[in-house]
Amino acid sequence: MRETPSHPIRFLLSDMDGTLLLPDHSLSQCTVEAVRALREAGVLFSLATGRPPRAMLQTIEALGVDLPTAAFNGGTIVHPDGSLLVAHYLPVTAALTSLALFADQPDVEVWVFSGGDWLVKDPSGPMVPREQHGLGYPPVVVDSFEPFLACIDKIVATSNNTALLVELEAQLLAKVEGQAQVSRSQPVYLDVTAMQANKGDALATLAAFLGVPLEQTAAMGDGGNDPAMFQRAGLSIAMGQAEEAVKRQADAVTASNVEDGAARAIEQYILPR
Template identity: 30%
Template sequence: MSAYKLLALDMDGTVLNAAHEITDTTCQWIGQAVASGITVMFATGREVQSIEGYIRKLGLNSPLVTLNGSEVWSAPGKIMMRHVLQDEWVAELYALASGRHCRYWAYTVNDVFTTRNWPGHVRRPADDPWLKFGLHSDDPAVLAQIRDILAETGRYELTNSSPRNIEVNPLGINKANGLREVCRLLDIRMEEVAACGDSLNDLEMLRAAGLGIAMGNAQEAVKQAADAVTGTNEEDGVAQAIRTYLLN
């Protein structure tokens, strides 16, 4: 029997290859993990609407952590908790990104807004609040400047899903905290969790898990913080991790 009862998987750059697919090999090993009694779940920066097809493909009915922890689901379609960005914060983030010619995007409960369809005002109805904001720049100096400005406010959790972006959640909201809520729900300990990821929005999750596994394509800081490094997302690294560390 595996020492781990829960496997949390990041999606882009981790369980998904460059074509945004889960290969048959990875599907098979996830299936074997589930058959052995391990709960397999996604912990992703994506919004829940964009992962429904992957959940169906794998036949999962497990909890979810989405939008870097801004939403935690006890099962698909069953929201457990939600953490929001205040309207005035999003106005601040929008001004900062647009003023420096960054591409930007943001999620609400029901919508995704980008540089191309940004709404005329940021005030949201009570049932459709802001959940996460992201911005992209190819200039590392611009990203560093924005990160410093945002860090000084003390309001935001700052991570990335690529070296060229910054992802913004409310302070203290991250995948690790989302996983802790799932552990409480399932009555398991964080020491019994294995997690795989590749970017800074996975960093706290890998540190908090009993076994933090970095992908071979992970950012260097993620590899340094992880307990183990597996193959890349183009080499079925998740399948390798399941075979090597969970079902050995």
């Protein structure tokens, strides 16, 4: 962990799943109240997630978020009215490489997000119900991902075989180095996005848009896609249930998401400043 800075925090960028949200994708009342207290104290607040913009709307409304939010790990940054601030698509070569690698894995389901849609080839895949519950809308079934190659926001390889996803992450990183970001947003999700689609760049873009120096920003998260913003933020906070590799890259570690860790972190590390 780095030495925790002492300057006041003016902007908090938070992950959603595993951080603000409970395992059933709901918000606890403690979290809602902590975010309200944050905003009443004049601290700006927004969201950065691997989810598509459409799957953020319920949380945005519940928390009263009125700033641009970062979807697809920062690949798309959207104003409250739905207009785009930033959009980065996965290069076609990286998309083809990723799809070819994942296609050879019988234990892996492959999904593509493009044009606001969640695209699948097999709607009966075992991971589909979990994703549909989390997103709040069903997939679009396609015969091929090829027609969408020019405008892919994110490719996801998902499996309950988490060891396999760790192995695939290492393999794919070597194949698309310099072309794409590869990270596990959750243990069962391996995300592939454009190089610029990372939460670190998203934090920097949002901070610049809001006129807040990076040293006066904070970032909070639990997944393998969150250290990118930890490295840019003035204060970084990892959730208690995060993997050790994620915790080691944060300035502070709070309780888990089922123990209201986000609310505790806001109260302990940000509001007193």
